[in-house]
Amino acid sequence: MSGGPDEPVGPPVGPPAGMPSVAERVAQLRAEDRPPDGWAGAATTTGTADALAAAEAGNVGDGEGVEGFGDEAGPGRWGRRLGGCLVLAALAALVTGPSGNADRPLAGASGSLAGERGVLFLAAALLAWAGLTGWPRLRGLLGRPAAYLTGVAAEWTQDARDRSGSSGRRRPSLDEAVSRRDRMVAEAQPRPATSARVGPKRPDQREDSAHLVPPSDRTWAVRSKWVIWPAPRVPTEPPAPTSASGRLAAGLAVGAPAVEAGTSGRRRWYRRPWARCAGYALALGAAAGAPLVVSTTVRQAMVNDIGLYALLALGLSIVVGRAGLLDLGHVAFCAIGAYTAAYLCAPGAMPWHAPVTVSPLVAMPAAMAAAALAGLALGAPLLRRHADLLSMVTLAFGGVVQLVANNADGITGGAGGVFGVPPPSVRIGGLHYGFGLDPLPYYYLLLGLVVLVMAALAGWDRTRAARACAAQRQDEVAAGALGVRAAGMRLLAFTTGAAVAGLVGAVLAAKQFFNPQTFSPQASMLVLAIVVVGGAGSRLGAVLGAVVLQGLAFLLRDHVPAADRFLYFGALVMIMTALRPRRLLPAGLQRVGPRDGGP
Amino acid sequence: MGSGGQVARLAIDGLMAGAVYALIALGYTLVYGVLRLVNLAHGEVFMLGAFGGLYAARAALPAGAGGAGPGVLACVGLVAAGTAAGGLGGAVAALGLERAAYRPLRRRRAPRLAYLVSAVGASMFAVSLAGKEFGRRDVPVPNLFTDRTVLRVAGAPVSAEALAVVTTALGLLLAADRLVAWSRLGRSIRAVTQDAECAVLLGVSLERVIVATFVLGGVLAGAGGFLYAMTFQASYTMGFVPGIKAFTAAVLGGLGNVRGALAGGLLLGLVESFGGYYLLDADYRDVIAFAVLIAVLLLRPSGLLGARLGRPA
Structure with missing residues (x-):
């Protein structure tokens, strides 16, 4: 994943020598099976950690360490997932079950959870849990056809978004121009070695690899007389700076490559x-x-x-x-x-x-x-x-x-x-x-x-x-x-x-x-x-x-x-x-957290 | 009854309503301070807390025994138990809300709008679930008091209920205010409110502060829910109007300001009580809060006491 060559040299940007970097601290805490606390944990919650980690460029470690929070391997995660599945199943049982009334408020709950229904929903919860836990392995097996199908689906949705965006009719020249530029930038970048890894991706990759800024906005950015470019999205591992200031600076940099990984210029x-x-x-x-x-x-x-x-x-x-x-x-x-x-x-x-x-x-x-x-x-x-x-x-x-x-x-x-x-x-x-x-x-x-x-x-x-x-x-x-x-x-x-x-x-x-x-x-x-x-x-x-x-x-x-x-x-x-918190909105509302960028 | 008595009666009514508004408003203010977000589902926390307190009171006081007249100590105990159960219900609801509606989004670093939309979904879900489980009719809290009037202020009778509501609410508000001002948790809440990133770099666990803030707001709102249900009734839609009014109170006092929420709640209660009697028809009482909200946002957007939490920076 992000594990480039492990360079013994300290990161160019980061804490002074002797002090553990955020990523190291996080890894250390994870090894001790403690929740990230203090400044490291907080930095991860506020998103500062990602920016720092990006700056440190691959110091995060190269194993389960990058799986993200709540995703760390081991029985802790399984237990939590099991709990989540059980709670969700109980809620589903309540929702679909009979209703109670004011005098017997527990009638609805007991009617929903007792007897056959309870067993059914318990089984569903266990099944869901097993599926979730086994999914990474399953995905390895089903990888090829599933990837093809999701690719087609992604293109469909992308297509729908294009239409709903600012261009009612497609302007092919623009799109192709951008994607050509896209390819050029991608070829200019050094390839990460581990792109063929099968298994769960890092959370940020999972979420962000699609459109940060859909083509509609690319369109207005390119066509309008204002020059607000989307943040440079380099297709290699370190993510673009996600803090608001970094993004703002990057976005205002005139002529920064509007890179959008993924969409090819091919048209079905x-x-x-x-x-x-x-x-x-x-x-x-x-x-x-x-x-x-x-x-x-x-x-x-x-x-x-x-x-x-x-x-x-x-x-x-x-x-x-x-x-x-x-x-x-x-x-x-x-x-x-x-x-x-x-x-x-x-x-x-x-x-x-x-x-x-x-x-x-x-x-x-x-x-x-x-x-x-x-x-x-x-x-x-x-x-x-x-x-x-x-x-x-x-x-x-x-x-x-x-x-x-x-x-x-x-x-x-x-x-x-x-x-x-x-x-x-x-x-x-x-x-x-x-x-x-x-x-x-x-x-x-x-x-x-x-x-x-x-x-x-x-x-x-x-x-x-x-x-x-x-x-x-x-x-x-x-x-x-x-x-x-x-x-x-x-x-x-x-x-x-x-x-x-x-x-x-x-x-x-x-x-x-x-x-x-x-x-x-x-x-x-x-x-x-x-x-x-x-x-x-x-x-x-x-x-x-x-x-x-x-x-x-x-x-x-x-x-x-x-x-x-x-x-x-x-x-x-x-x-x-x-x-899909970001797909909720048409354009890449790239806000870091609830605190960030507010009034 | 003379006009003096009428004024006193209106004041007591206003204080009763205002104390409950202040209890709910504190939750809005705290969450807004920490997350810079209006917690749109806070009214539902209030409603669920009310049901928690209601069923605790029912369990403690078997149906039919209501009017039999327990003594003063028993009354105090009942109110305390109901309030505690309401607070517990509110805390559980707020915790669940934070887990289900906010935390997944925080993990994914969602845009701000997503939080609001998710809270609306949670609100819809909670209201319908409560309606399904507790029935869709008004549910009265069993009568905790037998003698209606315990003392007279300026010629106006003060019912035991009013006394209980106002004293309990004021006590809780005072405790919350001190908690925010004195405790370590309160200090971290204030620190996050002032500057989250700096607080985080100084060792405050943001996640913990967020959860604690939700729980604190939930306890207060749930207790307020029980007190409200004691004077009126509990129903699955009861969170809507008091929620909006408490939000008005929070804005009136200054969003993010604990004392402001307290003062705003009491002031709004009084304004509503007097305005509903002297200015408007009783049917249009609820319009007053909306007018106050718009007026505050127009004239003094930072609220009466300014938008800050606890002591000045």
């Missing part, structure tokens, strides 16, 4: 433009044809559960994925849009209504504007200095909007909800089409809106504003130094997301009855779960996330009680985040 057939166009056409055709072959119940679900949430998730993906903010009150903007539409469209729906009545289709821009204004009013004071508190403030905002909608009987109609917004109707020339109770037209309306928003986002992703957004998300200081107004960019993204939510609100108002319960904070969290599962910042991902999550929830509605859905959604969000 499915990456060609005609294949992509065909894929889009197929997907669109499937989406358009799907409601024709299903029952009305499914159609209703496709509109209410999938379509509306897909559009909401698209809006939230602007906020979360493009600006890197967390908005937990997204549905509140939907509520504002819905009540605006009800105010404008129907004299009888709410106690308070507009002097003139307009068509719901006309009310849609108005609802968008109202929601955007609310977003502007909430975001403007907040996003300049307190972007990290936005999550909590939007959560509170969502609660307040619901509370006001619920209690302001004289204005919104209160908890009873809003009835009787007329369905939209289209009148072009002599042609007149009115939407009725049938969900089908609404489905096509939503489909059109989704495609429209996706197209608009694709266009937006190529603009200077989108690049500025990505820049401030990656490194606010560097972006600021290059003339990006970070607060303005965040506000723009937040407001845009709110506007999309307002549009959803207008559709919802026209579609059906709604009441304040529709806009509960739970709904906001569901939208967030969809965005996370689909991949924040990915246009198609948001839609697919809605289709998959809500589709599953609909299909399993007889087996999983509706109230228990959030158990699975919450667990899914946690697992996705823990497994």
Whole structure:
């Protein structure tokens, strides 16, 4: 691995002679089977150790020593893994088991864990443990085919990310240029001798070897007039400096090679433009044809559960994925849009209504504007200095909007909800089409809106504003130094997301009855779960996330009680985040730790 | 009753609510100080602590025996036991939260947003799990006190509950404040808050400090959960609104500042109590906290006492 030739000479950068280096100290502590403590352990937790270790270039040792924490070989690791598996299995048993009630709180637990179920889950835990423990050996055996398959899968995801990034259409010359440069740099570097080692990789390799900065950002970096290069990623062993200052310095070094190991310039057939166009056409055709072959119940679900949430998730993906903010009150903007539409469209729906009545289709821009204004009013004071508190403030905002909608009987109609917004109707020339109770037209309306928003986002992703957004998300200081107004960019993204939510609100108002319960904070969290599962910042991902999550929830509605859905959604969000903390975001948010780079 | 009595009554109500807010707010402040992160799932720690205390109180006081009237000592013992059980429940919940939602990300050096998202997932999971296991209805804590009024302040009756809540909460807050100020652990917490990397180079174990901070915040929030459930009721969604209000209190006092959380909690409780009576309809009481939050962020973003932990650097 990183064990180059063991040079007796001291490292060029490091502690003075006589004092053990961090890496030595860590190795020493590991040998004594003690957790790394003191400055060595702390340095490892803060990430300083990696930087130091990189500087020391291969002094870390050459065996199990580099496996990473919690990964050290031996019975300790096995025991901990076993414990983890058992706890997870018990949780899984609880989640899927019967529920208890207030008087017998243990009924659910005992019902879930006793008898056959307990044995089953115990067996599952042991099996999982055995699999995890034996995985390195297994992987050695299965290496070849698995590597091929993962390679193909990686290219697929990479492909999807490219499309969701700033370039709707591929610019092959750029990509090839970068990869050519990539190869040149790689050839110039001395090869590590041990690249053919089979077995578990070092944790940092495992995580980072893929894209630190996806090609979309490479694209804007290369194409824009600002020169922020990604950190030089040397394909040999010592990782790029991961501390913020090091990265900043490296990133600002003009002309540093933007090296991205892994992707070759070869293009498979499915990456060609005609294949992509065909894929889009197929997907669109499937989406358009799907409601024709299903029952009305499914159609209703496709509109209410999938379509509306897909559009909401698209809006939230602007906020979360493009600006890197967390908005937990997204549905509140939907509520504002819905009540605006009800105010404008129907004299009888709410106690308070507009002097003139307009068509719901006309009310849609108005609802968008109202929601955007609310977003502007909430975001403007907040996003300049307190972007990290936005999550909590939007959560509170969502609660307040619901509370006001619920209690302001004289204005919104209160908890009873809003009835009787007329369905939209289209009148072009002599042609007149009115939407009725049938969900089908609404489905096509939503489909059109989704495609429209996706197209608009694709266009937006190529603009200077989108690049500025990505820049401030990656490194606010560097972006600021290059003339990006970070607060303005965040506000723009937040407001845009709110506007999309307002549009959803207008559709919802026209579609059906709604009441304040529709806009509960739970709904906001569901939208967030969809965005996370689909991949924040990915246009198609948001839609697919809605289709998959809500589709599953609909299909399993007889087996999983509706109230228990959030158990699975919450667990899914946690697992996705823990497994892929960096893939969560489209661009390489290379922050070292929670402490680092903060305000 | 005269207006003086009304004022005193409102003040007592405000103190009761404010003491609980302060207990929760301390957890936000401590975690924010150490990790520079808002712990979005802290309200769920509060809720789980409330259930821990509730079932301990039920075990100690068989159903039906509630109104029989145990003596003063028994009352004190019951409150202490419930608070301790609540604190234990909160500590376990916070520990689990740290393990499940934060530690894997720290290992992988995740971006900041990932922590927040993971905490949201944990919050969703915890709320639904509690709803599944404990039922989705309000659960009352058995009545610990028989005589409602123990003393009068300025003409307003003070119930035994109010007295117990306020004294217990203030005692815990004082203990936490001293713990942070005097103990070795508190010193390392303050050191990490001021400069994590430097503290780490001086021998503070960051991992241990993080865990200890979560546990400390969890104990306080869990105890607060029991006290809250004693006055109101426990339910699986009870963490949401008090969590947001306590966050407001923490911001009001200055995020990262222990005394600030205390003062902010009490102040917010009083503002809410008086504002809910004189300014707004009772239905809109919860809007006050939001207005305070926005106003503080606009006018004095560092909070009333400034954003620092413990003593000045």
